Amino acid sequence: MKLSTKGRYGLRALIDLALYSDEEAVSIQSISNRQNISDSYLEQLMRKLKKAGLVVSERGAQGGYRLAKPADEISVGDVLRALEGSLEAVSCGAGNNEHCQGEDLCVTRYVWQEINKSIQETVDSIKISQLVEESRKAREKGQIKVQKCD
Structure with missing residues (x-):
């Protein structure tokens, strides 16, 4: 499984939002500048995150986004499911593969189910607040630099 830029950039944007939206809503432009992500792409990501109920938008001169x-x-x-959809590494391990012949007898199915389960458990166990704390620690050490992710 490989995440697209939607998932990677969206996660960065949401962490940025969590870091800076305590006092006021955060504008797309400010996230864009800090994270080196285009405004138009961020708008697309924020629409999906808003639809998923993860962010809210505020209109007006002091408008922007908040968690x-x-x-x-x-x-x-x-965040990743809102932006990427399913996080399954292999669909046949989920029991929803219509094209699999002999799924009930497939020994490797157990492997795919365990991989999918591990992925779900891992991403669901990490909270945005933990990443915000890690970001603050890294800043204190001077380790944070805006980098372009490929």
Whole structure:
């Protein structure tokens, strides 16, 4: 499984939002500048995150985006599923593969189910608040630099 830029950039944007939206809504432009992501792409990502109930938008001169709920209630899995859809590495392990012949007898199915389960458990166990804390620690050490992710 490989995440697209939607998932990677969206997660960065949401962490940025959590870091900077305590006092006021955060504009797309400010996230864009800090994260080196285009405004138009961020708008697309924020629309999906808003539809998923993870962010809210505020209109007006001081408008922008905020988290829809506390950062400790939003998991990495919530963000990635909102932007990427299914996080399954292999679909046949989920029991929904219509093209698989002999699925009931497939010994490797167990492997795919375990891989999928591990991915889900991992991304659901990591909260945005944890990533915000890690970001703050890294800043204190001077380790944070805006990098372009490929």
